[in-house]
Amino acid sequence: MAKQKLVVVGAGMASGRMLEHLFEAAPDAFDVTLFGAEPRGNYNRIMLSPVLAGEKTYGEIVTHDAAWYAEQGVNCRFGETVTKIDRKGKFVVTAKGETPYDKLVVATGSAPFIIPVAGKDLPGVRAFRDLDDVEAMVAAAGKPNAKAVVIGGGLLGLEAAAALRLRGMEVVVLHLMGHLMERQLDPAAGYLLQKELESRGIRVHCKAQTKAILGTDHVEAVLLDDGTTYPADLVVMAVGIRPEVRIANDAGLHVERGIVVNDQMVASDPDILAVGECVEHENICYGLVAPLYDMAKVVAKTLVKEDAAFRPVETATQLKVTGVSLYSAGDFAEAPDREEIVLRDASAGIYKRLVLKENRILGAVLYGETGDGAWFFDMLRKGTDVKEMRETLIFGQAYQGGSPLDPMAAVAALPDDAEICGCNGVCKGKIVGTINERGLTSLDDVRAHTKASASCGSCTGLVEQLMTLTLGDKYNPAAVQPMCGCTDLGHDDVRRLIKAKGLKTIPAVMQELEWKTSCGCAKCRPALNYYLVCDWPDEYADDYQSRYINERVHANIQKDGTYSVVPRMWGGVTSSKELRAIADVVDKFNVPMVKVTGGQRIDLLGIEKEDLPAVWADLGQAGFVSGQAYAKGLRTVKTCVGSDWCRFGTQDSTGLGIRIEKFMWGSWTPAKLKMAVSGCPRNCAEATCKDIGVICVDSGFEIHFAGAAGLDIKGTEVLGLVKTEDQALEHIVALTQMYREQARYLERIYKWAKRVGLDEIRRQIMDDAEKRKAYFDRFVFSQKFAQVDPWSERVSGKDKHEFNPMATVEYRQAAE
Amino acid sequence: MNWIEIGTLSDIPLRGARCVKTPQGKIAVFRTAENDVFAIEDHCPHKGGPLSQGIVHGRAVTCPLHNWVISLESGKALGADEGEVRTIPVKNEGGKLFIALERLMLAAAE
Incomplete structure (x- = not known):
């Protein structure tokens, strides 16, 4: 039998999913031709926000690439727009001609709604719909001081706004409604x-x-009815979507807001089906992915002549803005016959509201803590009677029926048909069943076989808990990376056990924690030495043989075995006396290279190891101490000239930088720690790519942290604003101590912060005065033992053996 | 063997090393945690890094330049790296340390 010809118009998510189901059910039933207006395959459109925010790349959100379609034998005609459907002749028309079909699937999706105001067609006005829009927005954000106006305060508009803000734009959101x-x-x-x-x-x-968008040949501003204008280099229209039905309309299909289909997804012509956002079913058009995937399943079944019916579904929504937890489902309008339960915790930023009618949940809004979303949603869909648990319902599942506060127990208690993955409509039973049938052991496998957690990823935690429940010990979600080959323990466990067991020497750690080697290796020994120095500053005797050579001899080893020497220049400030002393050292020791560093100091390169103590002695005469340019510890505090000299300076940035450096020098940290203080937001000291930075402003000091300008480049995060220098110092010191106590050896602040969460750090350092003080005090205590200049110590004879050869064998002696 | 006295065991820190300068270049003398003494050329087979400056662990040293791990017993690179550095005979007589330079001299004369 000849294969039937299937033409699919539209290569979006619904169409991709439909083809997947179709090929699974009947790989050889159809010759498929796929038209897509975008010049690329299918990608996960819901993940455009993370791409815009720079948290994901396009490559990571591709779901079906050219290779996939080729493998399935699909004839792909991307970039070719279908302009007409001829129902009588059963073919579709594009610029390149006619393509006949036996069955046609219309998956044209939706088009962004553009509000009809003057200026809407100006360059710089974009929708937020496809990758081209994202690329245009990223380009706009790349310009200095770029401003964006986002019209529309719904899901899409806010995701766009948050992402553009992350990219450094000034962002205004205009929203028509009251909230x-x-x-x-x-x-x-x-x-x-x-x-x-x-x-x-x-x-x-x-x-x-919005009254008008202003500009002559590019957008310049947005004007509101009340006369307000907002300057804009980019205007993003995110006010809504409308089903894209033009070709269906022209073909005389029954179209209301969308293409009208029956439960089998068949349009008013028996050979034409429709799927996705272009569809209207029982007077409803859908824009969220879960019902669209349901439709895709039904279309595939109808095509292979199996029974299936699409039914209206409740949908739940989550906002994909990193750091904002928000969940809403159902209907929560107020009405006389409805009741509500509200929980507010203002200080923790938590708000939960349930709307009930006759002891059944109609709607749920969760903000700040959304862990129970799936549980509420499950009861909502099933119409569960909640009378028995009304009193404690709002506190969530963990408080029901005396079960303990254990997330695992909560997941275990979910029924098999509880929905775990909202995007793909995957329920618990399906995930557990597939894990068992196919013997899956990794999250990626589960994603591949069930689609759970494969779209927006917000259910990943739940899926992992299900895997743990199903596989027991065979699944280890947080498979810990051991410190090195000498132990199976990870850094975090080792740090915890050092404190818990009171281990105060390296041999004690190795003995108690059952190290597999006699005396460790070059990876674990420096880490252990640091942890012990940090945790027991007064008791632990630093083990120099467990330090890297640079920290052992307080200079930087170079490729030829010579060393470089960097004296400390507080805040980057020096004097004629200091410069003269450096010049004299350069002459006396024939230093081959003198170089200004990126941290505002002077580096003397090419010094023989044996000369180090003499070089330090001369530098020490001029008052220099070690710059610790070699240390996993405090390096420099870079400054600008600040209010003393600069006409823009708002505070004494030089003074603050010197004060911080004098307070903190000598401290050991998990990885190098570089700081800077800028006197105004012009940021000449480049404080916003440092481990910790300060931007002085009129109203005080904005403290930044977690920047990077090395293997990774990353702008800082804002810790918070404080009013005085004293407060700035206290916050910076407390932050440093928190980092010292928690990070893994060689983990820079930005990586540690990513791991523990910015909010948690802000909570402990900005909001919890008691904790901050405790961190501060512990740092101050440890400095009592750390602030000893290593150079002068060695000039006066410490570690003499390090710098001299043990013996010198003369030629004659050797030849005897 | 032409044994040359170079110092005492206590001159070298535990799990540490010292250098001996010779007409043929530097020799690194190591003392392990178990008080075993080894001597090898102070020159990593990879990029010539000074092995005497590395971290000593077990009977091996990790080069400070690029973290190659060299066996003190055989002079061979351990793990996935390939390379070898010359070992020097060394003996510990009641805390006094001696090295033998004959082989080195012979090599130089070749």
Whole structure:
């Protein structure tokens, strides 16, 4: 039998999923031709926000690439737009001609709604719909001081706004309604969300009626009805979508808002089916991915003549903005016959609201803590009677039926048909069943076989818990990377056990923690030495033989075995006396290279090891101490000239930098620690790519951290704003101590911060005064033992053996 | 063997090394945690790094330049790296240390 010809118009997510199901059910039933207006294959459109934010790359969100389609024998015609459907002749028309079909699937999706105001067609006005939009927005964000106006405070608009802000743009969100995300959130949750966005520097203007977009040959500003104007280099329209139905309309299909289909997804022509956002089913158009995937399944079954029916579904929503937890499901409008349960915890930023009718959940809004979202949603869909647990319902599943506060128990208690992955509509039973049937052991396998956690990823934790429940010991979600080959323990366990067991020497650690080698290796020994120095500053005797050569001889080894010497220049400030002393050392020891470093100091390169103590003695005469340029410890505090000299300076940045350096020098840290203080937001000291940086502003000191400018490049995060120098110092010192106590050896601040979470660090350092003080005090205590200049110690004879050969064998002696 | 006295065991820190300068270049003399003494050329087979400056662990040293691990007994690179450095005979007589330079001299005369 000749294969039937299937033409698919549209290569989006619904179409891709439909083809997947089709090839699974009947790989050889159809010759498939696929038209897509975008010149590329199928990607996960919901993940465009993380791509815009720079958290993911395009490559990571591709779901079906050219190779996949080729493998399935699909004839791909990407970049070719279908302009007409001829239902009588059963063919579709493109610029390149006619393509006949036996069955046609329309998956044209939706088009962004562009509000009809003057200036809407100006260059610089974009929708947020496809990768081209994202690329245009990224390009716009690359310009200095770029400003963006996002029109629309719904899901998409806010994701765009947050992402553009992350890319450094000044962002204003204009929203027509009284509060953000009014379709998903009630006013209170909308308010919390607005506060959160404002704290990230995003301006929110509600009840904003856009009157015109201004500009001559590029967008320049947005004008509102009330006369407000916002300058803009980029305007993102994210006010909604409408089903893309033009070719269906022209073909005379039954179209209302979308293409009208029956439960089998067949349109008013029996040979034409429709799937995705272009569809209208029982007067509803869908824009979230879960129901679209349900449709895709039904279309595939209808095509291979199996029974299937699409039924309207409740949908739940999550906002994909890193650091914001928000979940909403169902209907939460107020009505006389409805009741509500509300939980507010303002200081923790938690808000939960359930709308009930006759003891059944109709709607749920969770902000700040969304772990119970799936549980509420499950009861909502099933119409579970919640009478028995009403009193404690709002506290979540963990508080029900006396079960302990154990997330594993909560997951274990979920019924088999509880939905785990909202994007792909995968329930618990399917995940557990597939793990058992196929013997899956890794998260990637589970993703590949069930699709759970394969779209937005917010259910990954739940899926991992299910894997642990199903596989027991065979699945180790947080497979710990051992420190090195000498132990099976990871850095975190070792640090914890050092404290818990009171281990105070390297041999004690190795003995108690059952090291597999007699005396460790070059990886674990320096790490252990650091942990012990940090945890027992007064008791631990530093083991020099476990330090890397640079820290052992307090200079930097070079490729030819000579050393470089960098004296400390507090805050990068020097004097004629110091410069003269350096010049004299250079002459006296024939130093081959003198170089200014990136940290505002002077580096003397090419010094023989034996000369080091003499070089240090001369430098010490001029008052120099070691710059610790070799240390996993405090390096430099770079400064600008600040208010003393600069016409823009707002504070004495030089003075603060010197003060920080004098306070903190000599401290050992997990990895090198570089700082800078800039006197104004012009940021001449480049504080925003440092481990810790300060930007002085009129109102005080903005403390930054977790920047990087090395193997990785990363702008800093803001810790918070403080008013005085004293506070700035206290916060910086406390942050450093928290890092010292928690990070893994060689882990820079930005990596540690990513691991423990910026919010947690802000909570402990900014919000918890007691904790901050405790960190500060512990740092001060450890400095009592750390602030000894290693150079002068060695000039006066310490470690003499390090610098002299043990013996010199003369030629005559050797030849005897 | 032409044994030359170079010092005492206590001159070298535990799990440490010292250098001996000779007409043929530097020799690194190591003392392990078990008080065993080894001597090898102070020259990593990889890029010539000074092995005497590395971290000593077990009967091996990790070069400070690029972390090659060299066996003190055989002079051979351990792990995935390939290379070898000359070993020097060394003996410990009641805490006094001696090295033999004959082989080195012979090599130089070749």
